[in-house]
Amino acid sequence: MIVTVLVPDEYGVSALGAVDGVRAVRYDSLDDLPPEAAEAEVLVPGFLSPGQADVLDALPKLRLVQLLTAGAEAWIGRLPDHVMLSTCSGAHGGSTAEWAVTALLAVFRRIREFEDDRRAESWDSRRTETLQAKRVLVVGAGDLGRQLHRRLVAFDAEVTMVATKARDGVRGLDELPALLPEHDVVVLMVPMTPATRGLVDADFLARMPDRAVLVNAARGPVVDTDALVAELRSGRLRAALDVTDPEPLPPGHPLWSAPNLLLTPHVAGNCTGVQQRAYRIVAEQIARFAAGREPEFLVRGDY
Template identity: 75%
Template structure:
């Protein structure tokens, strides 16, 4: 038995050609190859805009295997007999690296020193340090665990939070009592109905003065208007790789908000991203070919 897998690029062809029992076919969403009629597995491009057009044109489709850890654009969009699997495990290290860089830039005044250099000004002053900071990591999956490992290497004190409490991880219901005790909160949760505006006015109000909010999840996890109030007042600081809305439109107040480090959704966009993603994809497809369910299968809102 041979399973036909549609992939969006040459990276996918190279990675999946080594998987036994697979016929890998590169596709153009505007001009599907003749092999598409037999395709059981679809690997969409990193941007998921082709889902509506493609799914209905693949009569034998049984699995959509994503290149991203986030699946919110696909949840609820597929027929009941089509499985959805994420690329969880591929981007945790690079995303945690971005969050570390953001925290270090904020605490060590890297941007301010660069501004002084551009102005030709020798602005020697004492900064904060990540050492000893109490950091709350919301999300205890691959991203969260990668974040914990990196933070502890910098001698920060880490508290993990997940939906359900377990050994070494606190429950999300404990957030109200945890927030006042932490200097920074790093968001690494999937985008679901439950996490939309998780960080709202009440959440932010419980953080201590000068706390840092780091969003490495999805923009709508944070209530943008509530965050802007705290940034404008100067009470809180933030680092965002994702925004709501996204892309950030011209003239939006986040562009000029004080105390904000902003990057354009690039935490996972670094060298080796395709290799890391397709390594996970290949493992999920191998399981499917063996008649097993993918390990990263999305169930419900995931």
């Protein structure tokens, strides 16, 4: 029996071509699916594509939505019970961790200020901070958090991991209020769920020590934007954001001009090799499905 899989690009067609029992068919958009959609059992949405429940009418045999991303919030709650949802866990952790380390190094070593000096032809050899011995609180202990932990330790930072529930080597989310004042950096690497939406509010930020750095590599709505802007404008906190709320930022938004902020446009995982890494995971998950087994990274409930 052949399983028909709809993929959004030619790379997906090629990547799934070697998977036994699978026929990969490309589509141009979810609004214009090919005739093979009538037989498709698996849909692979494009990177960061919004969840479209109305597409289900054109996919009567759909049994699995396999994502190219680790985040699944766009599709959670939009699928009927008989359709499974699987993430691309393991594909983007290394790249996202690399971005977080890059952001912290840029902030602590004042790379942007030195670049401004270069443009102004100003030789100002001032002292900077270092990532060494910084106390870093990583909120999220999945693949992204684990990848970041490994890299931070290599820079001699002191790392504390936090997850929903405490376990060996990981603190519980309920311990955050006590942990925040003890750390120089907080890095967010949590999935977007009802429990994490607005997690970083004014009270959360107020508990961070003066000149601490908030790094958001999760999703924009995890942070209360207005509360963060207030802290940045006061000069008390610093931040590095790869995601924002709203996203993309509209013209004139306060984050464009906020001081003490390093901002990138959701590019932590968008780097060379991203398709290869993502489709390697996707091919493994779809191979399991075609063989009659459940994918490893199924979303159950909110995650």
